[in-house]
Amino acid sequence: MFNKTEEKIIELLNSLASSFILVYKTIISCFMKPFETNLVIYQMVGIGLRSLPVTILTSFSVGMVLALQAGYSAMYVFNEPLYVGTIVTFSIIKELGPVLTATVITGRVGAAITAELGTMKVTEQIDALYTLGTNPVKYLAVPRFLACITMIPILATIANIFGVVGGFVVSRYKLDIPSTVYWTDTLDFLKIDDFFHGFIKSVFFAAIIAFVAIYKGFGTKGGAEGVGKATTQAVVTTLVLILVIDYFLSALLVALRIG
């Protein structure tokens, strides 16, 4: 009845509609009783606390490499490492902290959510929830969504701190910049709006990670192969969405004079 292009368009529209329905149902279910507090806390520990070491390690390393690159580039141009603290801090707090944290969490948490929900789907565990009178969106999606949008911005804030400290370590011990100069460069130009610029972005990234992972998990078809495909699609889709939306979100926040 339809040709292949029309079928693809219908399929795309269907998946867009069902993803919006899932987002709507998840947000509405957050305010409906019973509140699954224990499940939310369990997910917060899994998503937040267990992601802390890898988040700290990556942000500290990125802060170090940023300071190194900024310092040597400045020396090449100005013959001395100027404004290293400023460059590191602005790059980390407004951009790299939220984006890098979201990237790391996508690989660690987003993939795990899709694989777990996908396995539950193909082994009929999600159907079993329905037959036991439980709403799977309320029981599975809401705790994961709430844990993501609370813990990922907190992780991004911690990443900001460790990124700036990483930059300080290289500035002080590799580039021989005095501590007071680094911290003066850091704090003199930084405003609270700059922090909110990154923080707001990380809330949006958290929502993207949660919704894509949950949507792909619930939509898994087939056996083990289906779970693998869904997990890969979730990670790739999330990363692309984060990087594309990052630009538009940054432009919007700048236009609104937030950072």
Added chain:
Amino acid sequence: MIKIENVHKHFNENYVLRGVNLEVKDGETLTIIGGSGSGKTVLLRHIVGLFLAERGTVEVDGINLGAVREHELHEVQKKIGFLFQDGALFDSLSVGENVAFGLRYMNLSEQVIHKKVSECLMHVGLAGIESVRPSELSGGMKKRVALARAIARDPKYMLYDEPTTGLDPIFSDVINELILDLQKNLKMTSIVVTHDLKSVYKVSNRIAMLLEGKIIETGTPDEIKNSVNPSVQQFINGSSKGPIKLKIKEYQE
């Protein structure tokens, strides 16, 4: 009572149900038989609200499942126990937590839940395994735990999807005895989907045969055995010769 009228369902090009009509009376055990891929499980899933009919109606106690809101559907689902073919136990929870799962939303005290879980596990012959993980159980044990979970809420209706598939003859008979026991002692209305004829004759009050998306015959086990319908005779005799043709050529293409 469960009333199914003119139910249609298709997946892509595959028209699975093409106008199914069926009534299940309170207290009876009805078995739906039919070849693999004939739509038995799809029909069962319509009764519990996992699928909604594209055309036609499925009514449980007079409530049309296709015309109710989601929370009303959940209320209907609470009256129905469903035994999945592979058990569908929650592998992140212990056996005890699996059986207790549906009870946690019934405002019962922990003491009552604990007692009920023990009773249900005892009923399926698996007392004292509350702390064991589903991954440590055999196929037969998983099915019995799933049955314990399904009956824990004292459902009015019990749906069994291939309850004996993949089990050895002795375990199959244990499951059949459990179905009979639930019918006699708990007065549950049961719908069993299977193509295990030994099981069919043992547990059924009535049998319905599904072929090409329609119920082609219903009757007591004796009526089905003596049916003059050649398709029914071919199926119960397990013969490859007759009006039911396997679509082997289509698969080969």
